[in-house]
Amino acid sequence: MLAFSKHALSRQGRLIRWGVLGLCAAPIAGAYWYSQGYRLPFLGCPIRHLTGIPCPTCGMTRSFRAIAEGDWNQALVHHLFGPVLFVSLAIAAVHLLAELVVGRRITTVYSALITQRQVHCLGLAMFLGYHVWRLYGLSQSGELSLAFLHSPLGHLLFASSGMA
Numbered sequence: 001m002l003a004f005s006k007h008a009l010s011r012q013g014r015l016i017r018w019g020v021l022g023l024c025a026a027p028i029a030g031a032y033w034y035s036q037g038y039r040l041p042f043l044g045c046p047i048r049h050l051t052g053i054p055c056p057t058c059g060m061t062r063s064f065r066a067i068a069e070g071d072w073n074q075a076l077v078h079h080l081f082g083p084v085l086f087v088s089l090a091i092a093a094v095h096l097l098a099e100l101v102v103g104r105r106i107t108t109v110y111s112a113l114i115t116q117r118q119v120h121c122l123g124l125a126m127f128l129g130y131h132v133w134r135l136y137g138l139s140q141s142g143e144l145s146l147a148f149l150h151s152p153l154g155h156l157l158f159a160s161s162g163m164a
Helices: 011-035 046-051 060-068 072-078 082-102 109-113 117-141 143-149 152-158
Strands: 002-008 104-108
Touching (some): 011 082, 060 072, 060 082, 117 143, 143 152
Antiparallel strands (some): 002 104
């Protein structure tokens, strides 16, 4: 199902779409440039750097890079939700670009789906459940506690007690 609005996009509506398009396209473009060897030294997870514990999105950049290199299997290894987010951002970017080209709001099947609160809650629960599962795996292997002990926060907390 594809339906076009009767009314043209307002100036504000166009500006908002340009901004969201930039937000959607930036990670995709970044993945391409990252896969070509360009690196930003400050680009890293501050949570993992300070605590040694990966955040829920750790691995997403590597997953996007793997997709940009055409390796979808490796993308899933880095982060299960990487391919889902990449495809979602690509669809959103194409949709927004189409709206800007035709100058009208476009309603699709997924337009109604993404506005439902239950879909948001289910997606968040799945995403956080995956994160807990990853942390559990790291804790069972001992990697999680070791990474925390060697992190700046671990040094700060345990250096004075002689445990680090």
